[in-house]
Amino acid sequence: GQNIDQPTEMTATEGAIVQINCTYQTSGFNGLFWYQQHAGEAPTFLSYNVLDGLEEKGRFSSFLSRSKGYSYLLLKELQMKDSASYLCAVMDSNYQLIWGAGTKLIIKP
């Protein structure tokens, strides 16, 4: 079966760095996405990785290792507004998104 695993909840301190991990097992692979979702709102696109390596975009970076079925989202210089759920999703061979359950990130002052 297809499976996406990520931690349920993480806590970090304002100004610090946090890494949210995601492991996956899917039928085929056409890329991995990270989305941010604030409570009561729809997800917003953060990043897309299809090749191995690190993609940096401002305070957020995303890493992919296809051989290990592993990705992480790295958030630097954390701000209170970064408190949200972070969803990992993998696009399978049919170009369908398989969603993880999301990681709730709590930022403390």
Added chain:
Amino acid sequence: GAVVSQHPSWVICKSGTSVKIECRSLDFQATTMFWYRQFPKQSLMLMATSNEGSKATYEQGVEKDKFLINHASLTLSTLTVTSAHPEDSSFYICSARGGGGKETQYFGPGTRLLVL
């Protein structure tokens, strides 16, 4: 980036009535649109995938006669919840693919449905 809108953003209705939710891609043509449902503190659950001009493909366990999907044009898809009941109360989110390439899905802001 690509913009997807949804209307209405909030709807409260009586049990037994039908509710229509619209999803529009504003600045690109969406060859494929997706409808999701999300219950509180749970992840997104894909309900159905629709391609313009063809019938929607429903996920297992989703009643196609209850959740009617129409994707009549490249910029509009509608979801109609027929004979809504309190257990249908949820956050309904559409997404569209086609503007940023075959991979990226862009989400609408969601519609919160409350059935009394």
